[in-house]
Amino acid sequence: MKSEFTNNDRQPVVAESDHSSALFQPLNLRGLTLPNRIVVSPMCQYSASDGCATDWHLLHFGSMMTSGAGLFIIEATAVDPRGRITPECLGLWNDDNEEALRNVLSRVRKYSQVPVGIQLSHAGRKAASHRPFVGKGPLKSDQGAWPVIGPSAIPFADGWQMPHAMSRADMDEVVNVFAQAAKRADRLGVDLIELHAAHGYLLSAFLSPLANQRSDEYGGSLEYRMRFPLEVFSAVRAVWPEHKPLGVRANGTDWHPQGLQTEDAVIFATELRKLGCDFVDMSTGGNAYTKVPIGPGYQVPFAEAVRQGSGLTTVAVGLIQSPRQAENIVASGQADLVAVGRALLNNPHWPWQAAEELGCSVEVPWQYFRAATKAGVPPPYVR
Template sequence: MSTLFTPIKLRDLALRNRLMVAPMCQYSADNGEANDWHFTHINSLALSGAAMFCIEATAVEAIGRITPGCLGLWNDATEAALRPIIASVRKHSKIAVAMQLAHAGRKGSSHVPWDGGQLIPMSEGGWQAEGPSAVPHKEGEVPPRALDAAGLARVRDAFVATAKRAERLGLDALELHCAHGYLLHQFLSPISNQRTDQYGGSLQDRMRYPLEVFDAIRAVFPEHKPVGIKVSATDWVAGGWDLPQTIEFAGELKRRGVDWIDVSSGGVSPQQKIPLGPGYQVPLAQAIKQATGVTTMAVGLITEPKQAEEIVASGKADMIALARAMLYDPRWAWHAAAELGGQVEAPPQYWRSQPSTHKALFGATSFGAR
């Protein structure tokens, strides 16, 4: 039996297999509001056969967006825009739906990637980004405004408010974005965090604010629903955030009841040197899992079914999160199940699509037609 297509449980959330559609920014929202692009994108991947779909990085306040096109959930309008999309997913799919809660910090006020992705000056419609310290992401950029005590409280409360809105939308799980050089990762890394108060300096102090935000979200999201976190396990920069510090952070999260750690890397500095290759981040997930026992997700250049199967079957990670591979092949999970001997959920309208060589792919026994 394929390990990739065996169940796993996160609190009361029972997942049919070990696949999650990773959160992928679409940069296509209107003032933070989801639209017909999100309806098409989310509903399409809700039929992918993965057990869980994670909605893209969703800003908890307007200045927490990476770009003007980033999705948000900070007011009634952004909540209302998501409601019919979630309703449609529930009508046609059994997939669990999670959301990644995010704040861009000093990487906010950027152009969308296809327009270059660089900082938008305030004179051209940008906004004043904020961060742990007045240290720009890139040399020559306008520095972010360092968050003071009131700002820290405001952002923490924004995460809490968004978590409450996510619950009102009926979402099944949350993932806190603490990776890729965005705000919470900025607090962790000594490259971006040069504070001298209780939120900077030592490892314990740099971890303090991300842990406070996690605790605040966990306190308001229903106890029976899981809350995970995405981390960059290393900055790939000497003197920056690294794997041993991540393992310490993971231990603190474990004590607070984190339900999974989605293990990525990089993003806090343009000086990073990433050794790209198939599954290049898997050893990071494996090290965290071995050191802490926390459920881990592996992500990054995982493209082939047998590759994903080996990762979970050998215990290197508990789940696989797929991003670009799912965009390229929205039925990746179907094809993987066919290759590995697993089963996936599919709507009855699609049952006749299964090849004659894989009649048990959807678990359907018959399909009558006149």
């Protein structure tokens, strides 16, 4: 039988570290070594079928996992069908979903050994929405909407569904589906989990006074509002292998005077750290329609505040588009890692460009080596 060609003839090692750049320093998170500080930010592809990854995922994962970034985080992946943002969102709630993701990952893994994370998510009261570019806002019932859940019976905005205020039994169920999805991720050989507790989705909604007006021990003061997200974190940590990192994407602000504030984010991160959290990925917004002062690196101050206040390893994200900007964020200690989203969609070899600009080296697949920048080094098995 003809043996199959792959890029894994030898186990790749971390590319030589280059001390001239902070961005290209490796980072250890528990048993995982990231070869550099560039993270592919989780980005929904709205291309799944009943939660199952499709051929689009093969293309997208292939592109991002050979980009030169030190960590690829798979898009928001629903732990329950009701937790999908849109009907086309990726999921990991059943065997079919697991098998579809296994198929994609194992095929890309033949050519890339970059660490892979997955963002586990429940969209809460913002579930059952249109995918962008096709529609806007919530689905109507004749468009396939399903009932949504949240901490309180408060819709996200006018025209959005009234969520069912979760009972303790509903909360137990959500804790359980997060833990089950984490077990599936482990079986898939995923290296890292990021829990989605930002952007107004279920865990973020519990944290935000705008969405959470419960009068039981899960609402009211921050201590109570944090309780359910921390329960989910602990349940996932309990089933996720000890050597694998677990982190959280959280909001640094709701951009609203009555919403979650940066001091709250620091306290949440501090509590997460006590429970064994390995990193926080600091984003903002999504619990209400508000005015956001968008500009280059506009969320970096939240990463910096949370890093200083909690001591946790921190990811900065949001309009980080130039290599020099990314380098400065890490070198100045504002964050330990930078997540890059749209700049990587625009230029899937952004990390090669960054390495060249910063005078560093980055691993590139040998097939592309003749085209690679001066910064490219072939993977170790062809050196």
